[in-house]
Amino acid sequence: MPSTSNEVRMRLWLTGLASCILGVATLTFGQAGDRVFRITGAPVATTSRPVAATTTKPATAPTTATAPATAPANAKVSMFGHTIDATRVVFIVDCSGSMLDGIDPLKKECIRAVNALTPVQQVAFVWCREEAVGPKEMVRATGINRQALTDEINKQLAMGKNDDEFAPFAAAIDHAAKLRPDHVILITDGRFNKQLPDYVIKVATRQKFAVHPIAYLFFTPETEARLKRIAEETRGTLMRVNEKDIVR
Numbered sequence: 001m002p003s004t005s006n007e008v009r010m011r012l013w014l015t016g017l018a019s020c021i022l023g024v025a026t027l028t029f030g031q032a033g034d035r036v037f038r039i040t041g042a043p044v045a046t047t048s049r050p051v052a053a054t055t056t057k058p059a060t061a062p063t064t065a066t067a068p069a070t071a072p073a074n075a076k077v078s079m080f081g082h083t084i085d086a087t088r089v090v091f092i093v094d095c096s097g098s099m100l101d102g103i104d105p106l107k108k109e110c111i112r113a114v115n116a117l118t119p120v121q122q123v124a125f126v127w128c129r130e131e132a133v134g135p136k137e138m139v140r141a142t143g144i145n146r147q148a149l150t151d152e153i154n155k156q157l158a159m160g161k162n163d164d165e166f167a168p169f170a171a172a173i174d175h176a177a178k179l180r181p182d183h184v185i186l187i188t189d190g191r192f193n194k195q196l197p198d199y200v201i202k203v204a205t206r207q208k209f210a211v212h213p214i215a216y217l218f219f220t221p222e223t224e225a226r227l228k229r230i231a232e233e234t235r236g237t238l239m240r241v242n243e244k245d246i247v248r
Contacts, residue, residue, distance in 0.1 A: 075121050079113050079185060080246070082239040084212055086183040088138060090176040092126045092169075094188035094216075096162040102217040103158040105246040106187065114149045117141035124179050125152065128188075129160035132172035138179050166193035173200050177207045186230070187214040190223025197226050204234040212236040217243065 077086045091110065095103065110125070117123060121141045126134035139145040162168040169192045176184050184204070190213075204211050211234040213227035224240070231238040 075118065076116070077113060077121070077183070077185070078116060079187075079214060080109055080239060080241045082212075082214075082237070084183060084185075084237065086181075087120065088122045088179075088181045089183045089185060090124045090126060090134075090138070090179055090181040092128055092132075092172045092176055092184060092186045092188075093156070094162070094169075095127050095129050095156055095158050096160050096168075097158055098161075098163055098189055098191055098218060099216070100158040102246070103156070106216065107153050107156060108247065110153050111150050114141065114146050114153070117146065123149070124176075124181075125149065126172050126175050127156060128162060128168050128172040130162055130165075130168055132168055132175050134172070134175045134179075138181075163191040164193055166196055166199075169193070169196050170199050173203050177203050177209070180207075181209050183236075184209055184211045185214060186211055186227075187216055188227075189216055189218040190220070190227050191218075192226075194226070197230050200230050201233045204230075210234050210236040212239065214239045214241055216241050217246070 075085060075087045077084050077089050091113075093106070093110065099106070114123065119140050119142045122138035123141055124135050124138045126132055139149075169188075173184070173186075186200075200211060211230050213230050213236065215224050215227050215238065219227070219240075224238075228238045230236065
């Protein structure tokens with residue numbers, strides 16, 4: 001039956017043709033720009049547009065932020081009944097021979113002031129004789145550091161000469177400025193070079209700290225006026241300490 005054989009050949013030929021047409025259509029349909037898709041639709045990376053891998057991060061428990069500790073606005077520093085608000089304070093203490101008669105009560109008051117500080121405050125002492133001597137950095141007023149400062153204060157002696165001098169006090173204010181204080185307490189009888197107030201004011205203004213001079217025991221009207229000017233022009237306060245104000 002020839003007709004039947006021809007029909008079979010025709011069907012086979014049509015089936016092959018249909019397969020070819022379907023393959024071309026699949027390739028044309030699956031090609032989008034420069035990205036080619038498999039039958040499953042999974043992306044295939046190409047050189048012009050790579051497909052980034054995706055990862056799933058494991059779930060983590062929520063965390064609670066801890067607020068940093070802040071210094072209280074009313075951190076106090078007190079000397080001879082005068083009180084200022086200060087978080088970072090440097091004491092410059094004149095320990096020259098002219099302070100000899102008053103050095104012991106001064107040391108007691110410095111120790112009392114240190115022990116009244118709290119750990120949120122930072123403190124340092126610069127000792128001024130013929131040269132200025134001080135630490136490389138401030139320390140927090142913790143119990144251990146307060147004890148170390150107490151020991152340091154107790155060792156100080158009034159000796160040497162800096163009356164009418166410029167260099168020792170200028171070095172002391174420079175040293176204090178490097179410690180980045182917000183307040184400096186300058187304890188002296190004021191017997192220094194007349195040019196010193198201008199220098200102290202310049203440094204304090206540039207470094208933005210206040211200077212609180214303490215005119216201690218042996219000051220004169222002239223030296224008091226110098227200290228008053230320093231206080232007024234650096235936003236500080238002048239403190240006067242007379243014999244009646246100290247405990248020997």
